Amino acid sequence: MAKEEKVKILVVDDRPENLLAIEAVLDRPDLSIVTATSGNKALGLVLEHNFALILLDVQMPEMDGFEVAELIRGSEKTRHIPIIFVTAINKDKAHVFTGYEKGAVDYLFKPLDPSILRSKVKVFVELFQQRKKLQQSNAELSRVVAELEEVNRKIQEQQESVIEEERLKVLLQMAGATAHELNQPLMVLMGNIQLMEMEAEIPDNIAERIKKITGAANRISDIVKKIQTLRHDESKSYAGGKTILNLDQQVSILSIEDRDEDFSTIQQILHKHDQLRLNRVKSIQEAFELLEKDHFDLIFLDYLLPDGTGLEFLEKVNSKGLETPVVVITGQGDELIASRIIQAGAYDYLPKAKASDKALLRIISNALEKASLKREMRRAQKKLAEMSMRDELTGLFNRRYFAEALDREVSGAERYGHGLALCIIDLDHFKLVNDTHGHLCGDRVLKDFGRLLADSIRKYDVGCRYGGEEFAIILPDTSLEKAVSLCERFRKRVKEFEFTFDDQTLHITASVGVTARYPDGDTSGEKLLELADKALYQAKRQGRDRVVAV
Numbered sequence: 001m002a003k004e005e006k007v008k009i010l011v012v013d014d015r016p017e018n019l020l021a022i023e024a025v026l027d028r029p030d031l032s033i034v035t036a037t038s039g040n041k042a043l044g045l046v047l048e049h050n051f052a053l054i055l056l057d058v059q060m061p062e063m064d065g066f067e068v069a070e071l072i073r074g075s076e077k078t079r080h081i082p083i084i085f086v087t088a089i090n091k092d093k094a095h096v097f098t099g100y101e102k103g104a105v106d107y108l109f110k111p112l113d114p115s116i117l118r119s120k121v122k123v124f125v126e127l128f129q130q131r132k133k134l135q136q137s138n139a140e141l142s143r144v145v146a147e148l149e150e151v152n153r154k155i156q157e158q159q160e161s162v163i164e165e166e167r168l169k170v171l172l173q174m175a176g177a178t179a180h181e182l183n184q185p186l187m188v189l190m191g192n193i194q195l196m197e198m199e200a201e202i203p204d205n206i207a208e209r210i211k212k213i214t215g216a217a218n219r220i221s222d223i224v225k226k227i228q229t230l231r232h233d234e235s236k237s238y239a240g241g242k243t244i245l246n247l248d249q250q251v252s253i254l255s256i257e258d259r260d261e262d263f264s265t266i267q268q269i270l271h272k273h274d275q276l277r278l279n280r281v282k283s284i285q286e287a288f289e290l291l292e293k294d295h296f297d298l299i300f301l302d303y304l305l306p307d308g309t310g311l312e313f314l315e316k317v318n319s320k321g322l323e324t325p326v327v328v329i330t331g332q333g334d335e336l337i338a339s340r341i342i343q344a345g346a347y348d349y350l351p352k353a354k355a356s357d358k359a360l361l362r363i364i365s366n367a368l369e370k371a372s373l374k375r376e377m378r379r380a381q382k383k384l385a386e387m388s389m390r391d392e393l394t395g396l397f398n399r400r401y402f403a404e405a406l407d408r409e410v411s412g413a414e415r416y417g418h419g420l421a422l423c424i425i426d427l428d429h430f431k432l433v434n435d436t437h438g439h440l441c442g443d444r445v446l447k448d449f450g451r452l453l454a455d456s457i458r459k460y461d462v463g464c465r466y467g468g469e470e471f472a473i474i475l476p477d478t479s480l481e482k483a484v485s486l487c488e489r490f491r492k493r494v495k496e497f498e499f500t501f502d503d504q505t506l507h508i509t510a511s512v513g514v515t516a517r518y519p520d521g522d523t524s525g526e527k528l529l530e531l532a533d534k535a536l537y538q539a540k541r542q543g544r545d546r547v548v549a550v
Helices: 016-025 039-048 065-074 093-101 114-174 179-197 204-228 260-270 284-293 310-320 335-343 357-389 399-416 430-437 439-456 480-496 525-541
Strands: 007-012 031-036 051-057 083-087 106-109 251-256 276-281 298-301 326-330 348-351 420-427 462-467 470-476 499-501 504-506 510-517 547-549
Touching (some): 007 039, 016 031, 016 114, 039 051, 051 065, 051 114, 065 083, 065 093, 106 114, 106 335, 114 357, 179 204, 251 260, 251 284, 251 357, 260 276, 276 284, 284 310, 298 310, 335 348, 357 399, 399 462, 399 470, 420 430, 420 525, 430 439, 430 504, 439 462, 439 504, 470 480, 480 510, 510 525
Parallel strands (some): 007 031, 007 051, 051 083, 083 106, 251 276, 251 298, 298 326, 326 348, 510 547
Antiparallel strands (some): 420 510, 462 470
8 A cells, every 4th residue: 555645734934943843743644844944945845845734934034924925825836725824923903914815824823832733733734635635536537527528429429420321321211212222323324424534525514514423423422332331230329418517607695794884895896796696684683584595605794793793693504504605704803703703614704994806806716615615525425425335236225234224223123112024135047147148238137126126115114235136125113924015016026027238128037035023022133134044045945036934
């Protein structure tokens, strides 16, 4: 296994003792601490390395931290690197907000608290690792999409060729001609043209007509050749649609602002951007009433409101599970409030005094990008969770999930005194399907069988692919008699079903073993599985295509 690359963090400070102290605090096997004693050295390093975070001293000779941050933010290659300012001096609001305006994500004041430093660095390291994984996933997805687009292009070309061939064939059939019937008079026509061209003296007007007739005859000859080489295998149907993300879509913003003049300022700044739709409410209560009825892409939140604070609003947002990104735009607050706001879940923080067209568009873009990244991560996590418990071919639960579900259902049956049935199903002579028709055909049969099974059981029953051509059903709160009845109906449905692959139609049968745990019984999951397997074995010995219960 390849050794995992260390996450790099850049620490910039003109005092070597400060660098050594921070290195000691952040000493971890998975981190690589790179140091710089000046802004110029730091700028060179950010172009050479991929940093997860920059800890940047504000007060440095020649070039201070604000200037360094501004240059880093001005480069397309480095603008994404988060910067935390480290300072021993000015803590006033104007100084702090200057740092945020230059692109900082946080502030740390000297002397540094080691636990706070480690916790903040840990957050950005995790974000960097998640972003890296997403980039790798995106690269893989891009590769797959490129391959699919190339396959699609080839399919489209083949389809266009087939359509043209079919069109020509239909036209000729409508005229009552076949390729063979057309070929003979065509040869006569072309032979006579060649004889005419051999004449010593041909008038110019006749020569021009012969040239046109020759061209038309050659085109007819090409058509005949096409018809003679037509493919006669059955064509497959392919999904022809694509979905394209519209990057120029409207952005709906909800402004929670009780002061008319402040809302008017925001409105005037954004009015020239037609893609931004701005709505307003004056209180937290009005905001949640509107959020229940309408969807918004972004929320602008004032910190002090008539019925609460921005922190209280964010707490309520989190408790309700709302995922709309929130940006706090307020005249109130200092570095501490800004930090608490971000920790509570806000995506960004901007003082009203600093509100401008450039600043607002930047925070809108950043907030929407972060929200999109979170959604992608949730989708990826959901997909991974599904992959861990679903069988890829049939879409049913896999054997791992089956084991967990069986233990869970047995525990529930013991607790509440309910019945519980277990069925094991095996496709009869399935190896013969693979050997005779190929594994692609076998996969199609298994997929269709899985769909039949899912359609035949209740929502709270658990259908699983147990392995190969074996399937299992866990039937909660079900007696043995009811389980046998369900399996008998399913067995008949399978026997009557026509499994198709290309131009082949197959009929298969299934053997089923059924057992049950009676109310107040003490049968374990392992025992149920053993009994169901025993019943299945009996069904096979008795001739297959039957349900046997024990």
